[in-house]
Amino acid sequence: MRRLSRAGRDALTDLWLAGPATVMMIVLIFVPVAIVALLSFTDYQFGARSFRFVGLENYTTLFTDPIGRRAVTNTLLYVAVVIPFSMGLALLVAMALHEMATWSRMLSNVLRAAYFLPVAATLVAMALAWQMLLHPSIGLFNAVLSHLGFPRQDLLSDRGLVLYTLAAIGIWQTIGYNMVLFLAGLAAIPRHLYEAAEVDGADRPWERFWTVTWPMLGPTTLFVAVITATQSFRVFETVATLTDGGPAFASETLVYALYREGFVYFKAGYASAITMVFFAFVLALTLLQFRILERRVHYK
Amino acid sequence: MSTRLLVRRAVSTTFVLLGAAIVLLPFVWMLSVSLKPADEIFTREIAFLPTRFEWSNYVEAFTAVDLTRYLMNGVVVCVGILVFQILLAVPCAYALTQRRFRARTLVFGMVLAGLLVPYHVTAIPIFLGLAQLRLLDTYTALILPFVASVFGMFLFRQFFAQIPSDLFEAARVDGLSETAIVWRIAFPLAWPAATAFAVFSVTAHWNDLFWPLIATSDRALATPPRGIVYFNDQESGSDVGPLMAAAAVVTAPLVIGFLLAQRAFTQGLAAGGLKG
Amino acid sequence: MMALREVTRRFGETAVLHGISLEVAEGSFTSLLGPSGCGKSTTLRIMAGLDRPTTGRVLMDGRDVAELTPAERNVAMVFQSYALYPHLTVAQNIALPLAMRRMSRLERLPGLDRLLPSARAKRADQARRVASIAEMLGIEDLLQRKPGQLSGGQKQRVAVGRALVRDPSIFLLDEPLSNLDATLRVQMRAELAALHRRTEKSFVYVTHDQVEAMSMSDRVAVVLGGRIAQVGAPRDLYERPENRAVAAFIGAQPINLLDVAFAPGESSGPFAALAPRTASTTPLPARATVGIRPEHLVPAPGGAVRARLEAVEYLGAEVLLHLRADDGQALRALAPGDYAPPAPGSEIALAFEPRHVHVFDATSGARLALGLERAAA
Incomplete structure (x- = not known):
């Protein structure tokens, strides 16, 4: 057998090491993205024998059809509610736990674990737990409400409230994650900055917050905001488990619409257009995130 | 330790404890309901915890x-x-x-x-x-x-x-x-x-x-x-x-x-x- | 025997090696000595097969080894960082090259190596070999530790043990002592030299430390700016530097390099009283650079060189004199420790032996076959 040259053997080795992953990456990510982009301009239906190009029709439908518009506006509203609350609460908790660690590291760690628990927990199962908690007749929430003399609320069937209820679950689920990021940011602030601020006369806690903590947390905050946004844009599990987008499309979101139009109604073309709109939102946010990261992480 | 610091710590500790309780509530409620016998679930007098543990739900x-x-x-x-x-x-x-x-x-x-x-x-x-x-x-x-x-x-x-x-x-x-x-x-x-x-x-x-x-x-x-x-x-x-x-x-x-x-x-x- | 023939190496636009030719004789201890960035490590990596020359050839026993991997060349290498595998014990670190060479793919599979009789026998054999190497290097007690738990000197020994274990054709050492403290460095120097005598293998030793190169090697190649400036025995480098750059690089005290004009009537400066002496008939250059080491320039009444004393550094065994000649060129001279220097500003006469003077071409820097002697009055 003829022996390959060293350069030839090296090339084969490179192919053997990086080839499989590259091929799978192309087949499973880049080709599908191209196909979905293409499909979004067609009227293709799963199982259909043919399709035709319809230009931007799917996109105009999405933005003119009341239901399609609901999906877009609901998602934006959901994100707009989750971001400030999840981040604000996470920051408060992180600062409290950061301070607590100076006098009781153990209690601080235990609470940290408690807040982080929803991040690791199976969201579908926890959504059902929330459903039980909020149940109009047998849920703890309404028992307490009626005990206090308020009328019972069916938070998951009320058109006006359902999206906020889902957002509340979303906030509950993301606080722990953001708290961990904020804690890391707080730990990175050098202690001597606080001492310097104190020397300079910033002796009230909120003064120190505005002179040191907030400016130093700036990059972290931006990073957390983008991550929370990209995660919230994908809201699906709670919708699929608890509301199916209802009642009357009051909790319809982009990913749920993509799922229903594509895989329940088999409108592949239309679902592809929804996908592309969803992708555009996430892409814009993630590119923003990379630009922030580039300033913090040094790529070799 | 100054009183002001103590008060501040008390307030922030209460805040995080309360928050943690809310965060953990769905977990506790899930476990509580899963361990309650049916008659304790479907009742007008809802109790936070089961009075007797019932494993039959798991079975x-x-x-x-x-x-x-x-x-x-x-x-x-x-x-x-x-x-x-x-x-x-x-x-x-x-x-x-x-x-x-x-x-x-x-x-x-x-x-x-x-x-x-x-x-x-x-x-x-x-x-x-x-x-x-x-x-x-x-x-x-x-x-x-x-x-x-x-x-x-x-x-x-x-x-x-x-x-x-x-x-x-x-x-x-x-x-x-x-x-x-x-x-x-x-x-x-x-x-x-x-x-x-x-x-x-x-x-x-x-x-x-x-x-x-x-x-x-x-x-x-x-x-x-x-x-x-x-x-x-x-x-x-x-x-x-x-x-x-x-x-x-x-x-x-x-x-x-x-x-x-x-x-x-x-x-x-x-x-x-x-x-x- | 390993040889490099006109090896060049470019990284993109930057040429790192400009035609290196070098023979490493069987059983010799050859050092590649040069400042950092001179290309000595690249040369070593090309010998190992870790890097490939852009042009030129690498020969082992007369055979071109361009197509052979490091393992196929059967070279052993000790890295500056020791490069011990942090997740393996010392014993496993030393045994790994053996296992890779002597066991089949099947026998190496974790788990199976305990079941296959052939693998068991080979493992036992390896364990014996590792133990004997460990004993030789005095690291028997460390075999079950991980590299993270070792001191610098111990890591160094393990790295040597890993190189030693499989009987390589040549040892390549890349600044192996530079991460050790001074005392340990002296001790390891002696140990490595002893190891070389015992194994009788060829060693190629890369270092920027001339004391290491001079004290351990039988041949030193001075690498400057990607070229071999001179190859020779340590004594040759010191006593007969081939060019100005080598003369400037070698020596504990920097050599004095002075511009001298030879044309009659123009001679001035510290060597004004001296004239060139030549055996050949080649015409004398008008100007040259004269090199003389401080330790060869000693105060002596009636010395031929005269200069003014500017400052004195007392070093214990010696006294370093900073001088300035009347044409403004600086000079350094070493006097014995008991020398009592005169007051700064005084003029001193200094003497030297003619064989300690090196004359270099003023432009090319190449050594000239010239001596200096006191001009006939």
Whole structure:
């Protein structure tokens, strides 16, 4: 057998090491993205024998059809509610736990674990737990409400409230994650900055917050905001488990619409257009995130 | 210690304790309902905790639906995905840092670009492809779409880039083939990255509902979240106890894992935020 | 025997090696000595097969080894960072090259190695070999530790043990002592030299430390700016530097390099009283650079060189004198420790032996076959 040259053997080795992953990456990510982009301009239906190009029709439908518009506006509203609350609460908790660690590291760690628990927990199962908690007749929430003399609320069937209820679950689920990021940011602030601020006369806690903590947390905050946004844009599990987008499309979101139009109604073309709109939102946010990261992480 | 400081601490401690109580409430309520006998669930006088513990809900959960099967499917799918992800990502990441080949920049560019694509985006074409190959409703359909983890490649690449190349050159001098270097030297060294990645991958796929909902309609292939959605759909209002028991069982592995290995979990899931 | 023939190496636009030719004789201890960035490590990596020359050839026993991997060349290498595998014990670190060479793929599989009789026998044999190497290096007690638990000197020994274990054809050492403290460095120097005598293998030793190179090697190649400036025995480098750059690089005290004009009537400066002496008939250059080491320039009444004393550094065994000649050129001279220097500003006469004077071409820097002697009055 003829022996390959060293350069030839090296090339084969490179192919053997990086080839499989590259091929799978192309087949499973880049080709599908191209196909979905293409499909979004067609009227293709799963199982259909043919399709035709319809230009931007799917996109105009999405933005003119009341239901399609609901999906877009609901998602934006959901994100707009989750971001400030999840981040604000996470920051408060992180600062409290950061301070607590100076006098009781153990209690601080235990609470940290408690807040982080929803991040690791199976969201579908926890959504059902929330459903039980909020149940109009047998849920703890309404028992307490009626005990206090308020009328019972069916938070998951009320058109006006359902999206906020889902957002509340979303906030509950993301606080722990953001708290961990904020804690890391707080730990990175050098202690001597606080001492310097104190020397300079910033002796009230909120003064120190505005002179040191907030400016130093700036990059972290931006990073957390983008991550929370990209995660919230994908809201699906709670919708699929608890509301199916209802009642009357009051909790319809982009990913749920993509799922229903594509895989329940088999409108592949239309679902592809929804996908592309969803992708555009996430892409814009993630590119923003990379630009922030580039300033913090040094790529070799 | 000044009084002002004490008051401040008291206020902030009360705040975080109260918050933690709210955060934990769904977990406690889930366990509470799952342990309550039916008559304590369906009552006007709702109690926070059961007065007597009833294990029958758990027995019911395992008999009414095939919970064992769902859990097993979850294990098969998560392990299958993780094994293939590592088999593909580790050699590729090694090649990206320790080998010089012409397509290197291009491949790394693809990895970075791949990070921008949420898996929801590829769902329709991959569904089409699997349908063409008649692979829907198989384990393959649940595993195959996730085997190329760009996040894994990125994570391992960043890790390998920090290892001095002396170590790999020493291995070459010692007679190790490149494949042997990947699995005998690079991979064991990347153990911290590997655990972080494993936590991220397993949590993501154990908890995922979107893809199992699309790729399978056969109940025998349901993963845990898919399984409890089936359970929830068929539940007519009387099975609340068993439903909560099933939810608790499904949540338990990751929650217990998290409590036992908090560091690894926090790091793994925090790192996951890098992924778009 | 290993040889490099006109080896060049470019990284993109930057040329790192400009035609290196070098023979490493069987059983010799050859050092590649040069400042950092001179290309000596690249040369070593090319010998190892870890890097490939852009042009030129690498020969082992007369055979071109361009197509052979490091393992196929059977070279052993000790790295500056030691490059021990952090996840393996010392014993496993030393045994790894053996396992990779002597066991089949099947026998190496984790788990199976305990079951296959052939693998068991080979493992036992390896363990014996590792033990004997460990004993030789005095690291028997460390075999079960991980590299993270070792001191610098211990890591160094393990790295040597890993190189030693499989009987390589040549040892390549890349600054192996530079991460050790001074005392340990002296001790390891002696140990490495002893190891070389015992194994009778060829050693190629890369270092920027001339004391290491001079004290251990039988041949030193001075690498400057990607070229070999001179190859020779340590004594040759010191006593007969081939050019100005080598003369400037070698020596504990920097050599005095002075511009001298030879044309009659133009001579000035510290060597004004001296004239060139030549055996050949080649015409004398008008100008040259004269090199003389401080330790060869001693105060002596009636010495031919005269200069003004500017400052004195007392070093214990010696006294370093900073001087300035009347044409403004600086000079250094070493006097014995008991020398009582006169007050700064005084003029001193200094003497030297003619064989200690090196004359270099003023432009090319090449050594000229010239001496200096006191001009006939």
